[in-house]
Amino acid sequence: MLRFPATLAEQPLIYYLVKDYDLVINIIKANINPHKEGTLIMELSGANYEQGIEYIRSRGVQVQFLTEEIVRNDDRCISCGACTAVCPSGALHIERPDMQVVFDGEQCIVCQLCTKVCPLKAMEAKF
Ligand code: SF4
Ligand code: SF4
Structure with missing residues (x-):
């Protein structure tokens, strides 16, 4: 990047x-x-x-060299939606009508932007 x-x-x-x-x-x-x-x-x-x-x-x-994989700690995520605003690939999006934030690792391009904005550090880069 x-x-x-x-x-x-x-x-x-x-x-x-x-x-x-x-x-x-x-x-x-x-x-x-x-x-x-x-x-x-x-x-x-x-x-x-x-x-x-x-x-x-x-x-x-x-x-910046991108890491191999991004994972989400589902126990920490509160579906606040902050990461969906910065995710450029659509890997993080809000699913309606329950307004849960869904993470699709297949679409993730490992830009790591979500790791910087998540208030609960639920998005993590794995090396
Ligand atoms: S910013 Fe963090 S807590 Fe909020 S929806 Fe994304 S992963 Fe979940
Ligand atoms: S690393 Fe980038 S592409 Fe992957 S989920 Fe986070 S913001 Fe979206």
Whole structure:
């Protein structure tokens, strides 16, 4: 997951990863707007992987490697819904009419945003 500061949001850094480092990129989720901070979740592969990561970090982009799995501690979850507001994949959603928050691990892209907002620390990253 790449986090772009507002100053870099309009620069073609991904283009350079492909052109100069010959990397293969599969963008899973993008949220980048002009003049604002942005995030990009993607799969990245290629022989120059390390150099590409080094390059993009040197330009001021934060790089976070995603863990293998997110699990929910159902005993802690109170279905407050806070995590559903940040989940980009729909893995966390409110089921009506009982308003229970459902977690579908198959849809989870392991961005970890839910682990940061859950007030009860019910969402956990497993390494
Ligand atoms: S934020 Fe935490 S407690 Fe609230 S619904 Fe999500 S997992 Fe459950
Ligand atoms: S890590 Fe959490 S917020 Fe991210 S996709 Fe999975 S369930 Fe949704």
